[in-house]
Amino acid sequence: xxxxxxxxxxxxxxxxxxxxxxxxxxxxxxxxxxxxxxxxxxxxxxxxxxxxxxxxxxxxxxxxxxxxxxxxxxxxxxxxxxxxxxxxxxxxxxxxxxxxxxxxxxxxxxxxxxxxxxxxxxxxxxxxxxxxxxxxxxxxxxxxxxxxxxxxxxxxxxxxxxxxxxxxxxxxxxxxxxxxxxxxxxxxxxxxxxxxxxxxxxxxxxxxxxxxxxxxxxxxxxxxxxxxxxxxxxxxxxxxxxxxxxxxxxxxxxxxxxxxxxxxxxxxxxxxxxxxxxxxxxxxxxxxxxxxxxxxxxxxxxxxxxxxxxxxxxxxxxxxxxxxxxxxxxxxxxxxxxxxxxxxxxxxxxxxxxxxxxxxxxxxxxxxxxxxxxxxxxxxxxxxxxxxxxxxxxxxxxxxxxxxxxxxxxxxxxxxxxxxxxxxxxxxxxxxxxxxxxxxxxxxxxxxxxxxxxxxxxxxxxxxxxxxxxxxxxxxxxxxx
Numbered sequence: 001x002x003x004x005x006x007x008x009x010x011x012x013x014x015x016x017x018x019x020x021x022x023x024x025x026x027x028x029x030x031x032x033x034x035x036x037x038x039x040x041x042x043x044x045x046x047x048x049x050x051x052x053x054x055x056x057x058x059x060x061x062x063x064x065x066x067x068x069x070x071x072x073x074x075x076x077x078x079x080x081x082x083x084x085x086x087x088x089x090x091x092x093x094x095x096x097x098x099x100x101x102x103x104x105x106x107x108x109x110x111x112x113x114x115x116x117x118x119x120x121x122x123x124x125x126x127x128x129x130x131x132x133x134x135x136x137x138x139x140x141x142x143x144x145x146x147x148x149x150x151x152x153x154x155x156x157x158x159x160x161x162x163x164x165x166x167x168x169x170x171x172x173x174x175x176x177x178x179x180x181x182x183x184x185x186x187x188x189x190x191x192x193x194x195x196x197x198x199x200x201x202x203x204x205x206x207x208x209x210x211x212x213x214x215x216x217x218x219x220x221x222x223x224x225x226x227x228x229x230x231x232x233x234x235x236x237x238x239x240x241x242x243x244x245x246x247x248x249x250x251x252x253x254x255x256x257x258x259x260x261x262x263x264x265x266x267x268x269x270x271x272x273x274x275x276x277x278x279x280x281x282x283x284x285x286x287x288x289x290x291x292x293x294x295x296x297x298x299x300x301x302x303x304x305x306x307x308x309x310x311x312x313x314x315x316x317x318x319x320x321x322x323x324x325x326x327x328x329x330x331x332x333x334x335x336x337x338x339x340x341x342x343x344x345x346x347x348x349x350x351x352x353x354x355x356x357x358x359x360x361x362x363x364x365x366x367x368x369x370x371x372x373x374x375x376x377x378x379x380x381x382x383x384x385x386x387x388x389x390x391x392x393x394x395x396x397x398x399x400x401x402x403x404x405x406x407x408x409x410x411x412x413x414x415x416x417x418x419x420x421x422x423x424x425x426x427x428x429x430x431x432x433x434x435x436x437x438x439x440x441x442x443x444x445x446x447x448x449x450x451x452x453x454x455x456x457x458x459x460x461x462x463x464x465x466x467x468x469x470x471x472x473x474x475x476x477x478x479x480x481x
């Protein structure tokens with residue numbers, strides 16, 4: 001271990017005296033160390049972001065656009081390096097790491113092209129001789145809190161929209177994938193972002209709450225965006241609420257895929273499998289419940305099992321989850337369901353997985369699991385697994401399918417499978433989620449489409465013009481003509 005991930009404060013990298021180790025979920029060895037931000041470091045980042053705001057907020061749209069486009073180019077030029085760090089820190093496969101970097105660059109380019117479209121309006125005042133202007137302006141300093149699981153997309157997204165709107169940022173990166181976030185800071189700095197416009201801090205899990213609270217409560221911070229679990233989101237929102245600060249929250253999910261009796265079964269099965277097991281289910285949009293009409297249950301079950309066997313062949317190495325507790329949680333959820341009458345139709349939650357090269361049992365490896373007959377009295381019905389566990393639930397009617405799909409505190413993404421588009425649209429309108437995908441998996445996110453949830457999946461929207469508008473506030477100016 002020779003490298004230490006630095007903080008980024010006012011355009012300068014800082015290696016702190018106190019560090020914490022970053023462990024590989026693949027080899028379980030220490031990869032490198034990471035600088036631990038102190039309260040003093042947080043204050044320095046706040047001061048730097050505040051000082052940079054007057055300059056960055058007045059930067060012309062074309063200049064901001066060019067910096068963002070340069071950042072997108074740099075991501076592509078350094079793609080191999082970025083992917084390697086992501087695979088080392090999160091255990092992701094090459095395909096998902098490639099998707100993560102490519103999509104991050106696509107998001108940046110989409111937003112860069114929208115910056116010049118920011119505009120206000122001139123409404124007609126009701127008073128004779130009075131005129132009015134409605135202008136859009138940035139908030140100031142934005143605190144961004146982003147997760148480890150899709151670090152390039154979600155790390156970039158957390159700062160992209162605030163920066164495009166003219167805000168400056170403090171990004172608190174996750175303790176599990178700090179080197180990826182270090183790369184993000186390097187890229188935006190090299191692209192021409194002025195010192196202080198982006199500051200990046202890291203903490204260990206033990207120190208995270210104190211530093212996060214300090215940042216939220218700091219008077220310099222005007223808005224917060226958080227992507228992560230609903231449990232942590234509730235804490236963030238509560239702290240921000242006491243400080244009367246607005247938040248954009250993109251939280252957990254329990255996505256349902258509704259398979260109707262006229263669906264293309266092969267298509268539906270493969271899309272459900274990919275949606276459930278991509279990145280070992282460690283995606284907030286992952287399919288967690290497959291709801292199928294009973295009249296097609298048997299052929300669909302067979303198609304689902306076949307798709308799962310092809311997606312993750314039995315003789316292939318078991319995929320890696322980011323930490324051992326994630327494996328333990330999924331095993332516990334499945335065991336609870338089986339103990340209450342459900343049955344396992346794919347996989348074995350009691351199987352010990354080994355490292356493919358050493359043969360040593362690995363606590364972070366786990367294969368896909370499909371559980372049939374999950375009911376409301378089981379934890380797996382309600383709780384987000386955030387892992388490779390999916391429920392298969394049979395229903396009689398459309399109405400019952402919709403009722404079960406909506407029987408959740410979450411509402412981020414969902415899917416419907418049917419050959420009848422009108423029927424699919426009818427069901428989609430009834431599903432309580434931020435987005436619904438007809439004849440494609442629940443895991444779907446495009447730069448130009450609004451992304452966010454309802455209920456415990458959060459509020460507000462990233463992406464496209466909606467994401468930029470989240471970080472602009474409206475001011476009304478009236479004057480006598």
